Amino acid sequence: MYSERRSQKYHLTESFLEIGMNICAFHHEKFNEKGYPEGLVGEEIPLEARIFALCDAYDAIRSKRSYKEELSHLKAMNRIVADKNQHFDPDVVEAFLDCEKKILAIT
Numbered sequence: 139m140y141s142e143r144r145s146q147k148y149h150l151t152e153s154f155l156e157i158g159m160n161i162c163a164f165h166h167e168k169f170n171e172k173g174y175p176e177g178l179v180g181e182e183i184p185l186e187a188r189i190f191a192l193c194d195a196y197d198a199i200r201s202k203r204s205y206k207e208e209l210s211h212l213k214a215m216n217r218i219v220a221d222k223n224q225h226f227d228p229d230v231v232e233a234f235l236d237c238e239k240k241i242l243a244i245t
Contacts, residue, residue, distance in 0.1 A: 157186045160186050165190045167191070168225045169224065170225070173225075181227075183227075188230050195218065196234075199214040199217055200214050211241075219231060
């Protein structure tokens with residue numbers, strides 16, 4: 139019942155478990171069909187996976203790792219914009235850019 143109400147409230151057509159599965163399964167797909175595991179292209183990739191791919195990339199670029207230093211927000215944004223239409227859905231990139239002030243407030 140609870141999940142049904144949430145689905146109605148947020149106009150979800152899939153259960154949160156299916157959304158989670160789509161994120162796990164398809165966030166390595168690329169908008170230009172050069173990703174994996176299925177080689178999906180464009181909107182064949184579930185929206186939640188396209189969103190997560192961008193967020194995951196932003197986090198990876200900004201975070202210090204044992205093999206690299208962290209990079210600035212500006213460098214991360216430049217890399218993401220450079221991969222628009224290639225790695226990332228252009229609409230998701232635009233939405234991300236629209237949220238830039240909010241992103242800076244929490245990073």
